[in-house]
Amino acid sequence: MRAAVVTGFDRPLEIQDRPVPEPGPGQVLVQLETCGLCHTDIHAAHGDWPVKPAPPFVPGHEGVGVVTALGEGVAHRAVGDRVAIAWLGHACGRCGYCVSGWETLCEEQRNSGYSVDGAFAEYAVADANYVVAVPEGVSSFDAAPLTCAGVTTYKAIKVAQVTPGERVAVFGIGGLGHLAVQYARLVGAEVIAVDLTDEKLDLARELGADHTVNAATTDPVQAIADLGGADVAVALAVTPKAFEQAFASLRRGGRLVCVGLPPESEGPMHLPIFQTVLFGISVIGSIVGTREDLAEVFRLHALGRTRVIAEPRKLEEVNESIDDVLHARTSARLVFEL
Secondary structure (H helix, E strand, O other): OEEEEEOOOOOOOEEEEOOOOOOOOOEEEEEEEEEEEOHHHHHHHHOOOOOOOOOOEOOOOOEEEEEEEEOOOOOOOOOOOEEEEOOEEEOOOOOHHHHOOOHHHOOOOEEEOOOEOOOOEOEEEEEOOOOEEOOOOOOHHHHHHHHHHHHHHHHHHHHOOOOOOOEEEEEOOOOOHHHHHHHHHHOOOEEEEEEOOHHHHHHHHHOOOOEEEEOOOOOHHHHHHHOOOEEEEEEOOOOHHHHHHHHHOEEEEEEEEEOOOOOHHHOOOOOOHHHHHHOOOEEEEOOOOOHHHHHHHHHHHHOOOOOOOEEEEOHHHHHHHHHHHHOOOOOOEEEEEO
16 A cells, blocks of 8 residues: 655655555554545654654544454444544543543543554554544545544534634634634634635635634734624634734633644743733633544534535645645645545
């Protein structure tokens, strides 16, 4: 099979011919049809975060394909099932986090394309308990971005406990942001989209944003204050400055939801203690979503409630695609068709 492989953090990915893996006990073999390119894949390939993956490895955690073989003991999946391979590749299933609906916080979790080989390949093995069925009515092309960008922003709106009529500012309109705008609208929010390019802001308006702010030419904090301030700010851009602007845009009692993960080299986010305390601001970290969250994301999409904006690419274009993402030359998500 062909696979895009990280051989070193300072090297381009290599397209290699590898043996098709065999599923072990409790695993399935998936013949992949699509896989989205997430910024996390780029951080993994570049070793940007404190806990680094170990090269050589195959990135990819937005994989969608068909089960072609079952490992020993797998009875709840069948050959021919179409499934998604998400970031949460495995969790213990026993700890307090797992049994209370917070499996994404499990300390024994394994992550697709990071601690185990992922879906930038024609085949991948995955834990049969942690793949998620893709329903009819959701194409494999659309399902790929929904498997991470969708479930991540869906969960962010969930944990923010947005109520109808609240004002939600989305900082960063790209693969994640264009979906965050839609999920905020679905719960009845007034949505403000913040980005650095007019093209992304035009897309946000097309998808239902009520207001747009170009942070390259306008102070977003003042612009949002002029609208009355945000009840919720969802920080998706990968710079600490955007997080700080998102915080400063909040009205009293507001909630900052931190989602994007800037490289460690960008430095920390600085927040004022005085304002946080006196204004009753909540700062929330939101990491992807559970298997049930992803199933809900797929159901909403099958009902026609969301649109995925993405461009198809070939796996051989992986390095050019990474460069396009890093230089904001994409409309939203890129999806490798395998």
